[in-house]
Amino acid sequence: MEPPSELSRVEPEVKKELVVPSATVTVVSPGASNAPPSPSRPILQPQSPSTKRRQSRDGPSPSLSTQKSPPKRARSDQTEVKLLPAKYEFCEIEDMVILIANMISELIQTNDSLPARGGALTRFHSRTPPGISVLDYLQRLAKHATLTPPILLSMVYYIDRLCSLYPAFTVTTLTIHRFLITAATVASKGLSDSFWNNATYARVGGIKIAELGLLELDFLYRVDWKIVPNPEVLVDYYHGLVERSEHYEIEDDSSSLDDDDENDGESNEASDDADVKSEEKAATDVKWKAWMDDVSTKKGESAEASDSKGVTRLTSQHPNFKMKLRSLLIAFCSQVAIAASTSELIDSAIISIQTIGLTSTPISPLAEIKYNPSTLSAELISFDAPELEPSAKLVRIGVYDTTTSTWKSSTSTTSVESFAKGYSPTIVLNLDAQGGVIGVTVKSARIDAGQTRDFGPKVMLRRMEKGKGAELNRPVVLSAEGKLEQPEVEKTMLQKYWWVLLGGVMLLMTAGGGE
Secondary structure: OOOOOOHHHOOOOOEEEEEOOOOEEEEEOOOOOOOOOOOOOOOOOOOOHHHHHHHHHHOOOOOOOOOOOOOOOOOOOOOOOEEEOOOHHHOOHHHHHHHHHHHHHHHHHHHHOOOOOOOOOOOOOOOOOOOOOHHHHHHHHHHHOOOOHHHHHHHHHHHHHHHHHOOOOOOOOOOHHHHHHHHHHHHHHHHOOOOOOHHHHHHHHOOOHHHHHHHHHHHHHHOOOOOOOOHHHHHHHHHHHHHHOOOEEEOOHHHHHHHHHHHHHHHHHHHHHHHHHHHHHHHHOHHHHHHHHHHHHHHHHHHHHHHHHHHHHHHHHOOOHHHHHHHHHHHHHHHHHHHHHHHOOOEEEEEEEEEEOOOOOOEEEEEEEEEEOOOOEEEEEEEOOOOOOOOOOEEEEEEEEOOOOEEOOEOEEEEHHHHOOOEEEEEEEEEOOOOOEEEEEEEEEEOOOOOOOOOOOEEEEEEOOOOOOOOOOOOOOEOOOOOEOOOOOOOOHHHHOHHHHHHHHHHHHHOOOOO
16 A cells, blocks of 8 residues: 555645745645744645656755745837948938838828818829828839839929929828829939830829829929939938938948958058069069060061062052052042031021010020031020010011021911920921021920920921922823823843743752762
């Protein structure tokens, strides 16, 4: 029969006391609540089997009734600060997006709390706030529209420029999304050599192509078509965005200078070693170089002798060889000179403009054009946008002679809207057979910002040529059927003798080969 365990020897009536600090359970006999525990009655503690085995191995452990658990260590509230490169061109796109999104969020939070000014709506206003945040929308544009750091900083520059030139526009939750896709489209076309078409930008921004075209044209009109910022301005915007953020700092240039000094020291040591090795190698290669020079001089003398013999032989056999070569060189040089003279812009014309009204208005220069009548190539030297009165509707264009105060060429009348913003004028010069200007016209077309970036005025040349005159008193010859006789077209060599070529091909295909 097994001996009774320690728990079986305890009286049936026990009192369990829970000690909170030590989280232990003490078994006390009745009537001995104030007395110390008896040596024969040890304090029992419920423990797991693994704890018992550990205590039996390491020896008896002290009582846990007076031991307290150490307090937990509080988490540090300090966040890590990320260092950004000193030049914004090397900044990561994700970090640049976060900097711009934080700044725009602060602007939106401030502007949304202000009352609306007169309730004026712009083309950038949406009916309801979009369901995507500014940060997610910027990340989408940067990823799918391949926006670089200069383009992203230019979008921040556009915010200040548009707000200063267009007071009705304010950065809010209703205007920021349409502004961002418009600014991204304009900056990509104005600053990048490769960009997407409007269909791609519209699909990335979540709007229609026609709506993006209207937004783009309205934006360019509001900022006066000046979309290229100075590089110094982008640097200031970059430093300002980093200073506004607590989680980013710009790295110091001293570390890069130290690295450059270390690299210079290493390069100097390497150059010293290389100089020593080069001196040793030069000392050992003196004999080899002298031998190679001797061999090369001997080969050169033999080659020159053979070339002189060949030239004398050629000139002796063909005495007219030198004369033919000289004539060919002269002809080639003359052709090059003729081509160079024809490619130059040898003539010029100054185009003038005058407002048509009830009273006489002054005539002012509009553009200066240089052209070549033989190649019909032209270049616009200067163009002064006309300052027209608001009441003016028509203008006169032509070549005006200031010495005689007369129009030298025929003039044309066009609308003042041809020179308005959003239109690209094209000046057409009509030339006579001698290359003189006999007339000037202007045609204009609305600018499609989604197709081209060439918004400036253009030049076109048209040369007047003699047309085919009427053939009078020509006899009419009719065929036997009563129809006009058509001249027979002469057949080509292939049409005449195609059967000969076919017979030769068949003969080659059927003939057998000899052994």
